[in-house]
Amino acid sequence: MLKFIVLPLFAYLLGSIPWGLVLTRLFTSVDIRQQGSENIGATNVRRIAGTTLGALTLAGDVLKGAFPVWLAVTITAPNELWGEIYISLVALAAFSGHLYPVYMKFKDGGKGVATAGGCFVVISPMACVAAILVFILFVCLFNRVSAASLAAAAALPVAAWKVTGSGVLTGCAVVTAIFIYFRHIDNIKRLLSGAEPTIWNKKD
Numbered sequence: 001m002l003k004f005i006v007l008p009l010f011a012y013l014l015g016s017i018p019w020g021l022v023l024t025r026l027f028t029s030v031d032i033r034q035q036g037s038e039n040i041g042a043t044n045v046r047r048i049a050g051t052t053l054g055a056l057t058l059a060g061d062v063l064k065g066a067f068p069v070w071l072a073v074t075i076t077a078p079n080e081l082w083g084e085i086y087i088s089l090v091a092l093a094a095f096s097g098h099l100y101p102v103y104m105k106f107k108d109g110g111k112g113v114a115t116a117g118g119c120f121v122v123i124s125p126m127a128c129v130a131a132i133l134v135f136i137l138f139v140c141l142f143n144r145v146s147a148a149s150l151a152a153a154a155a156l157p158v159a160a161w162k163v164t165g166s167g168v169l170t171g172c173a174v175v176t177a178i179f180i181y182f183r184h185i186d187n188i189k190r191l192l193s194g195a196e197p198t199i200w201n202k203k204d
Contacts, residue, residue: 003075004086008093011068015097015115018104019060020045023053033108037197041110043145047197058114065094065118073122081168088172091119095176099183111183113149116176120156123169130159143198146187153180 020040024032028049032040035048042061046054072090076083098115100106120128134155138148157173164170181188190196 007068007072007075008090011072011090011093012097013102014064014068015094016101016103017060017064017097018101018108018110019064020057020110021104021108023056023060024049027053039110040108042114061098061110061114062118062121064098065091065115066122067118068094069119069122084166084168087123088168091123091172092175094119095179099179109183111149112176112180113153116153116156116180119176120160120173123172124160124163127156127159127163127173130163131156139199143200144191144196145199146184146196147191150181150184150188153177 018040020032020042024030024045030048032038032045032048036044037047038044040057042054042058045057069087069091072087076086078084078087095112095115099109099112101109117128117132120131131152135148135152138151139145142148154177157170157177160166160173161170187196
C-alpha cells in the first residue's frame with residue numbers, strides 16, 4: 001500500500017520542479033518571472049533566454065509528467081477501473097505540481113500544457129498525438145502558442161474518449177483541459193484583443 005500512497009506525492013513534488021526558472025537561473029542572469037509573459041514555461045523561456053533553454057525546459061516539463069505516470073502504469077492494472085483511477089490520480093498530482101509548485105509557495109506555476117502532454121503520452125499515446133496534431137495545425141494557422149495550446153486542450157478529452165473509451169481517463173483529460181483554460185485566462189483576453197505575441201514575425 002505504501003507505494004500507492006507515496007507515488008502521487010512523488011508525482012506532485014516532481015511536477016513542482018520549475019525547470020524554466022531553474023535553467024534560466026543556472027545559465028542566465030534573468031529572472032524569468034519578471035520578463036516577457038512572466039511565466040516559467042517553455043514558451044517564455046524560449047522568448048527570453050533562447051531556443052536551447054526553451055527546448056530543455058519543454059523536455060523537463062514533459063518528463064516530469066511522463067515519468068510518474070509511467071511508474072503508475074507499471075505497478076497497476078491499467079486496463080482495470082481501479083488502475084485507471086490510480087493512473088489518473090498520479091497524472092493530476094504531477095499536473096497540479098506544475099500549476100501550483102510547493103517549492104514556489106504554490107504561486108508562479110506554469111500553464112500545464114507540456115506536463116499534461118507528458119502525462120497523456122503515457123496514458124494514451126494516440127490521444128496525445130491527436131492533440132499534438134491539433135496544436136501544430138493551430139500554430140500554422142494563427143502563429144500563437146496560446147491559441148494552439150487551447151485548441152489542443154479542447155481536443156484532448158475528445159481524443160481520449162475516442163481512443164480509450166474510458167470515462168475515468170476522459171474525465172482526467174477534461175479536468176486537465178479546464179485547468180489549462182483557467183491558466184490561460186490572460187492569454188484569452190489578449191487573443192480577443194489582438195495583443196497576444198506571435199511565435200515568429202511575418203517579416204522573418
